[in-house]
Amino acid sequence: MSIFPLAWRLFRRELAHGQLRLIGAALILAVAAVTALALVSDRLQSSIVRQASTFLAADRVLSSPQRVDPAWLEAAKEAGLEVSTTLEFQSMLFSEERFQLVTVKAVSPQYPLRGSIDLVGQSATPLPEPGALWLDSRLAGWIEQSNLAEIGEASFSLDQAIRRLPDGGFNLFASAPVVLMNLSDVDATGVIQPGSRLSWRYQFVGNADAIKSYADWLNGRLTTSQRWVDVRSQDSPVSRAIQRAEQFLLLTALLGIALACAAISVATQRYCLRHYDAVAMLKTLGASHNQVRGIFVTHLSLVTLLGIAIGLVIGLLGAEGLLTWLPEEFSQGEASVARPLALGASTGLVAGFGFTLYPLLRLLAIPPLRVLRKDLGPVRWQGWLNAVLSVAALALLAYIYSGNAMMTGVLLVGGAALALLLLLVAWLLLNWGRQLGMRTGTPLQLAVAGLRRRARDNAVQLVGFSVSLVLLLTILALRQDILADWQKQLPQGTPDHFLVNISLDELPEMGNFLSGRQVEATDFYPVIRGRLSAINGAQVNQPVTKEEGEPESRQGPSGIGRELNLTFRDTLPPNNPVVAGSWFTGDAQGEVSVESRVAERLGIGLGDRLTFTIDTQPVEVEVTSLRKVNWETMQPNFFMIFPPADLVRFPATYIASFKHPEGDAGLVGDLIQQFPTVSVIDVGSIITQLREVIDQVSLALTLVLMVVVLASAMVLIAQTEAGMASRRQELAIMRTLGAAGSLLRRAVAWEFLLLGAVAGLLAVVVTELTLALLKSQVFNLVVNGHTLWWFLIPVLGAVLIGSIGMLACRRLLANQCGALLRGN
Incomplete structure (x- = not known):
């Protein structure tokens, strides 16, 4: 005999008058909250990344020291991606009696795919025409004095001055001015020879699915010298801002899942508690265990499906309504509704099963004798079963949504602490x-x-109240x-200009110039080039930076893999708190202070001996302090800082930064004219x-x-x-x-x-x-x-x-x- 008609009649009655509505409301809340948060988070994340991608002039960049196979670019176009090509190399720029080492940036007609070129004046063309050059604003005076210049064997007209390129980067020590040329003019210069040091950058723009598909195709073809980069990969304040925003949005959704699960658990326990007498009555009237189970399993299944359906609709409508209030920039974000819908449905199914199974088992275990004795409850199940089922369901939901084991673990630890x-x-x-x-x-x-x-x-009730307050406090505190x-x-007052390549002889005059124009500048930092060559007497091998990543397995300790910009000073720089050891004393010698993250990558600590090669001379020092450096400030920062006694004998140039005062439009021009060998880098934009x-x-x-x-x-x-x-x-x-x-x-x-x-x-x-x-x-x-x-x-x-x-x-x-x- 089918029990569905009876189950259906009881289901309709419960929806009209019973506690089943509370479970349905909790499921709707769970599914709607997860769906809406997932859709809003995806749209916001996509919009933020799209806006920040202007720092790359593209959504993705493939960097390579040599030209890539043209078939790779054809494959990208077939995948629906737009492609532009950039070639960078250094050369000398000549104009009459002047010459300057420059970074030549040769671009294809599609450049830039994101953002725009900021020019000092107006231009009739979006890019330099063949045979023309656009110069860095530091070389703007060349355009006024001459309209011709040479690079290698080719002559060019000087047309425009560039205030900033969208992918200008954050490297303050890359002091060579940038010259923009048409990619078709590179061969005519004759400066590209076998063995030339080149940097090819292939930029791509397209929808997320096409980019992912192409990245998967490209993954097995890249060499160790080629890199597939997005805006998150850059070592910049933008990348860290985006990473933290994404982590925050992800955490918010995870806490939303925990909130919904708490509501479902409470509602289900109330529902089952209310039906203890009904189950006892059904068993007394001769209903079998399977029939009773079928009735209540049908109820919970129907309410779960109904809750999922209504929750998905409410979640979509709520998210779209919220997104209509966003600024226009956020409407440009691309986000598929498939993932939020799948996450919402999965939340309903997993939560509907994981948080209702234990109360349902207790309900089905009610003895028939309860009809006469109200004090009889269900056969006692082990309490650990409820904890295991709840934790497993919550962990599964959290990991399905985030794919982040650390956040899932933190969520579970917080839940365990609350339970205790x-x-x-x-x-x-x-x-x-x-x-x-x-x-x-x-x-x-x-x-x-x-x-x-x-x-x-x-x-x-304390569970629900406390979980709600924990969610609010956690999100509010993290956001703040x-x-x-x-x-x-x-x-306010963050430096927006950097002075690079200041000689020792120019320091007094530069200080007088800045103070005379009421410019507040940072300290002048000496810059000396050197290479880390040995750690505790062992020669270093593989490169390590402050970026995350697992190094390749090689013998010998890890090194930096390139020349470093070293500095010396006797006082601790701002935004460089010492986290281990102590700063130099007045007569310190043979010591070095190391940035803490690089020290961790290199596997070094206090007391280790480092050997540097500077101007072909070895310099051996002991690590006496570790510093936590805030790399996201627009100020000079260094991996290694020495006491003056160790490096003062080496030739050095100096670097400083300052905030351009308002109302002094001619400051930079006067500075360049008075100090022609000093590079002024404008990072205001x-x-x-x-x-x-x-x-x-x-x-x-x-x-x-x-x-x-x-x-x-x-x-x-x-x-x-x-x-x-x-x-x-x-x-x-x-x-x-x-x-x-x-x-x-x-x-x-x-x-x-x-x-x-x-x-x-x-x-x-x-x-x-x-x-x-x-x-x-x-x-x-x-x-x-x-x-x-x-x-x-x-x-x-x-x-x-x-x-x-x-x-x-x-x-x-x-x-x-x-x-x-x-x-x-």
Whole structure:
């Protein structure tokens, strides 16, 4: 006999009047929140990356020291990608009596694929015509004095001055001015010979699927000297801003999943608890175990499918509505709806199974004798089964969404800490309530007695309340810390010009010039070229930088693999805190201070001996301190810093940076005229563009935070509504025994205030632990406590949850005894 008709009739009745609606609402919330967050996050991430890709002048770049096989470019075009080609090499530029070492950038007609060239003046053509050159703004005076120049064997007309190229980069020590030419003119110069040092850059633009497909095709064909680069790969403030934004958006979605799972777990336990008597009655009337199981499995399956369907629709509509409020830049982002829909459906299925199986097993284990004895509960299942199923479901959902084991682990550690704290609080509530007994002389005593009677139910409610507060505090604190970190990197007054190649003889005159024009400059840093040649007497081999990545397996310690820009000074530079060891003393000699991340890559520490080769001379020093360098500031920074006694004997040039004062338009021109050998690098446009990207990221973080706040508020309300049935019965009994309405109102208020205060305190403890793990292991931020939270959050939790509880109980408190007994 089919049980589906009976199951269907009970299902419709439950949807109309029963607790099944609460499970459906929780599933809808879960699926809608994950779908909306995934779609919004993908769109924001795509838009941010697209905007930041102007720093590469493309979405992806293939760099190579030699020309690649033309078939590679044809394959890219067949995949639907746009392609441009750039060739860079160094040569001498001659014009009349002047000559200058320059970096020649020869580009194809498609350049740039992202962004635009910022010129000093206006141009009738988007790129140099064949036979023409566009010069770096540092060479703008050449155009005024002559209209012809030579590179190698070819002559060119000098047409325009370039203020900035979109892919100009952040290398402050690459001081050779850039000259832009048409790629078709390279052969005529005759400067490209066998053995010439060249840098080919092939730039690609297209949709994400086409780029991924082409990258997969290209992956097995790249040599060790070729690199496939996107904006995240660059060692720049932009790449780190994007990485942190992506991590934040990902974390927000993971916490949204945890929020939804908590709501589903609470709703399912309430539903099963309400049906203990129904299962006992069905078994008494002769229903088999399979029939009872079929009824409730059908209920949960139908509500899961219905919740997924409605949640997907609400999630899509909500995300699209939110995206309409975004600035125009974000509407350019490309994001497929397939992934958010798949994630939303997967969340509904996994959560619907993982967080309902244990309550369902307990429901099916109800004995028929419960019809006569209400005190009989289900056969006790092992508590670890519920924990294993819940943790497994949450971990699976988190890893499916993120693919990030570290974030999944942090989420589980935070959940475990919250569970342990709840066990402790439940024990304290039971013992505290037992001491007070059932005294009801005051509303506070009545509230505490109620907490004791409903200790298990209150623990469940504390889960929801605490999880919601933890999510809000974690997201709010991380957003604030990330934005503060970015603002600290680029505060007002950040240097926007760099002076490179200052000679020792020019230092006094340069200092007088800057002070005379009221220019505040940084210190003048000496720059000496040298190579790390040995560590503890062993010759170094493979290259290592401050970038992440596993080095190849070779014998011998790792090295830098290129010449370094070394400096010396007796005082600690700004933004370079010492994290291990101590800074140089006044008479220090034979010492070096190393940047901490490079020290970690090289496997060196305090006391190790490093040997450098400088101007063919060996210099052996001991590592006496490690520094944490903020590479994202627009200031000179160095891997290695020596005391003056070790390097002062070597020839050095100097570098400094300054903020261009407003209202002094002729400053740079006068400086170049007075110091013709000094290179002035303008990074103001880079800072402006970087601030635009960070502003967009900040807006993205704010919008996603709003989504989480809304979802958390819904869970708080759902948690409060879940306990209304037991409160209705209790209030009816107390009204029958003559309790005044004012006493009950104050008692209920105190109960919710206490729950909110405890939830707030638990949330602070778990949030501080979670933030410490996230900042140290994921976001690379400074771990700092929030002292004010320990006082403020319990109070806010009490007020917030107390208000929501009183709002939810207002009808019950207003009803008379008869209405409460009838369940109205």
